[in-house]
Amino acid sequence: MPERYAAAVRDSSSFRSVLAVVLRRQRSLTWIATGALLYCAPAVFRYIEATNYLPFMQYSQPLSTFPFVPGPAFLLEKLIVNFVAPGGIGAVLGDTYASVRARRQLTAKEKARARIIGSLTLAIIWTLVQYAGFTTSQMTHYVFPSGSNPFEGPAYYPLNLAIAALWAPLAPYLTEILHHVRKPTRNGPV
Numbered sequence: 001m002p003e004r005y006a007a008a009v010r011d012s013s014s015f016r017s018v019l020a021v022v023l024r025r026q027r028s029l030t031w032i033a034t035g036a037l038l039y040c041a042p043a044v045f046r047y048i049e050a051t052n053y054l055p056f057m058q059y060s061q062p063l064s065t066f067p068f069v070p071g072p073a074f075l076l077e078k079l080i081v082n083f084v085a086p087g088g089i090g091a092v093l094g095d096t097y098a099s100v101r102a103r104r105q106l107t108a109k110e111k112a113r114a115r116i117i118g119s120l121t122l123a124i125i126w127t128l129v130q131y132a133g134f135t136t137s138q139m140t141h142y143v144f145p146s147g148s149n150p151f152e153g154p155a156y157y158p159l160n161l162a163i164a165a166l167w168a169p170l171a172p173y174l175t176e177i178l179h180h181v182r183k184p185t186r187n188g189p190v
Contacts, residue, residue, distance in 0.1 A: 003137045031092045036083030040109065042077060043150065050145035082160060086126040087119040087168020094118015095172060115169040123164030127157050 022028055027135055054077065098114035099106050107116065133151035137143070144150050152160070 018097060018101050021100050022093060025096055028096055031084075035089040039081055039085040042081065046146060047144055052146050052148055053069075056132055074107045078156075078159065079163065081169055082123075082163040083171050086122040087164040088171030090119040090122025090164065091115035091169045092118070092172050093122065112169070115172060116165060119164045119168045120161065123161055123168070127160055129162075130157070 045054060046052060054074070092115075094114045094117050095106070095111055097118065098110065101183050102110075130151050131154065134149055134153055137151055142150070
């Protein structure tokens, strides 16, 4: 851990000071920026084009999770987007927070636990934001030009949390593997 981060944590190991250190890390900022961009891109496209369909997802069929619950129109899009935001971001923040808080390198089991907890925590927070936005949009009768609510309804929240618990914590592992494969060695790229 760089000395300036270690000094900040040493001074005060409160939640606020550790969180400030986590949010100053380049890895955390990269994940937050990438996740926000990936999460907002489909919504912005739908708003501008006044349609619910994305052109590159036109062959994806609507799927239902349970017979009595309407499934997301595009499960593939939901898996890709929620893999990065909020689940993947939460996994990275949870991992970084746990390592800064412990002031040491985490074991594999501790890292996996921290990523799952971080992913679920951020997904729960984002679900509350989605619910507040969905409810406010319904009360104010605000809809996208395509006629749909800009926020996801409560029927999707269990799927979001399942993705955050089972799928999204794998996002940091995938990026670590890709980084390792791209990392050049003495003999050239691997």
